[in-house]
Amino acid sequence: MRVNTDVRGKRVLLLGACGVLGRAHARALVEHEAQLIVADRPGSTVLDDAKALGIPGIEVDIAQEFAIINGIARAAELFGGLDGAIFNAAVTSEGLVAGGGNAFPAFEDYPLALWQKAIDINLTGAFLFAREVGKVLKDAKRGSLINIASIYGVVGPDHSIYDGQLLRSFPAYSASKAGIIGLTRWLATWWAKDGIRVNCVSPGGVYNGHDERFTTAYGNRTPMGRMAKREEITGILIYLLSDSSSYCTGQNLIIDGGFTSW
Numbered sequence: 001m002r003v004n005t006d007v008r009g010k011r012v013l014l015l016g017a018c019g020v021l022g023r024a025h026a027r028a029l030v031e032h033e034a035q036l037i038v039a040d041r042p043g044s045t046v047l048d049d050a051k052a053l054g055i056p057g058i059e060v061d062i063a064q065e066f067a068i069i070n071g072i073a074r075a076a077e078l079f080g081g082l083d084g085a086i087f088n089a090a091v092t093s094e095g096l097v098a099g100g101g102n103a104f105p106a107f108e109d110y111p112l113a114l115w116q117k118a119i120d121i122n123l124t125g126a127f128l129f130a131r132e133v134g135k136v137l138k139d140a141k142r143g144s145l146i147n148i149a150s151i152y153g154v155v156g157p158d159h160s161i162y163d164g165q166l167l168r169s170f171p172a173y174s175a176s177k178a179g180i181i182g183l184t185r186w187l188a189t190w191w192a193k194d195g196i197r198v199n200c201v202s203p204g205g206v207y208n209g210h211d212e213r214f215t216t217a218y219g220n221r222t223p224m225g226r227m228a229k230r231e232e233i234t235g236i237l238i239y240l241l242s243d244s245s246s247y248c249t250g251q252n253l254i255i256d257g258g259f260t261s262w
């Protein structure tokens with residue numbers, strides 16, 4: 001039997017399509033001829049990015065319940081249903097650095113508002129996304145929901161690799177990513193009999209112009225000795241969207257060059 005990794009014609013919604021990984025995923029899914037719709041927050045580049053790829057794009061703020069309800073209904077209406085959906089949006093360290101200000105206060109002084117914002121987007125957002133996508137997939141009695149977590153939902157950060165960096169890890173990130181892994185397992189068993197598979201992908205650190213001090217410190221902490229390239233995360237999405245993963249549900253697939261194996 002030939003393994004079917006074909007995603008041609010699969011109707012897929014990618015939320016969080018304009019960041020470091022989202023752009024690479026969108027490009028690859030279009031190249032693999034999935035029927036893709038991209039979504040990202042209002043004010044992002046999502047509409048321009050979609051136009052450049054020749055696919056539909058929508059603005060959705062994952063922190064707003066009504067926006068999620070409307071956005072997913074629009075996506076499903078546009079394609080007459082969905083076969084897969086990827087929750088890739090997040091408040092990330094890189095996003096916080098880009099936003100400026102003191103994004104990484106010491107934990108002892110950590111403001112509730114910063115904690116709450118990341119939990120609202122990263123974890124409550126995943127809940128809302130799953131709830132609305134689930135309605136569409138349940139009607140069709142098939143589909144693949146993919147949540148993007150992180151190695152930091154699995155292991156604690158080695159804070160020393162961030163010494164001297166603008167970029168740091170932050171507590172709500174780890175908590176929300178661990179929460180997404182738990183939510184994924186809960187949903188996988190909830191929907192298993194409805195033909196909906198739910199899995200999580202936990203990438204390790206992806207290279208995005210980090211300085212040499214960081215890449216060396218990160219590499220020394222990683223069995224494969226380096227950060228990931230963006231394209232190295234996309235393959236697992238193709239697998240999870242395709243029929244070759246038909247018996248895979250409730251898993252957290254860790255793509256990290258061995259980071260969590262040490």
Ligand SMILES: NC(=O)c1ccc[n+]([C@@H]2O[C@H](COP(=O)([O-])OP(=O)(O)OC[C@H]3O[C@@H](n4cnc5c(N)ncnc54)[C@H](O)[C@@H]3O)[C@@H](O)[C@H]2O)c1
Binds near residue numbers: 021042150
């Ligand atoms: N890049 C990495 O090294 C890495 C490592 C592990 C896990 N991840 C995870 O992979 C995913 C993608 O990461 P990335 O590096 O591309 O991050 P990124 O910060 O570059 O992109 C995040 C995306 O989420 C969107 N977003 C943020 N708030 C939103 C909101 N309220 N509504 C809708 N969209 C919103 C942003 O606009 C952006 O397009 C994230 O879940 C991240 O936690 C990334």
